[in-house]
Amino acid sequence: MANIKSAKKRILVNETKAARNKAIKSKVKTSIKKVDAAVVANDKDLAKEMLRNAISELDKATTKGVYHKNTTSRKISRLTKAVNSIA
Incomplete structure (x- = not known):
């Protein structure tokens, strides 16, 4: 456990951000x-x-910084391709 006040704060902030990202x-x-x-x-x-x-x-996830824009583009492309493959 951290002893320095700023380090304790970072731990709390990181937990909050991790929960949001999750x-x-x-x-x-x-x-x-x-x-x-x-x-x-x-x-x-x-x-x-x-x-x-x-x-x-x-x-939304991309604008919030959870995913990289190329990752989002790849996922969207694959989903669109799958939907378009339906006869």
Whole structure:
């Protein structure tokens, strides 16, 4: 355990930020799973709706600094490709 006051504060701040990042990542993963489930079920309308929500969540996570912009672009690209593959 830290003895210096500023070090103690950093520990608390890091815990807070880690919890925030974890919540945001969890939200993103859930939205991605919903898209994948719709693709597996071959429900194009639901998949498009879920894709729209997933892209929104990914963009929010990127602006908050949780994901790098290239990571977000890659994930969006793969999801879009999967949704477009539905006949």
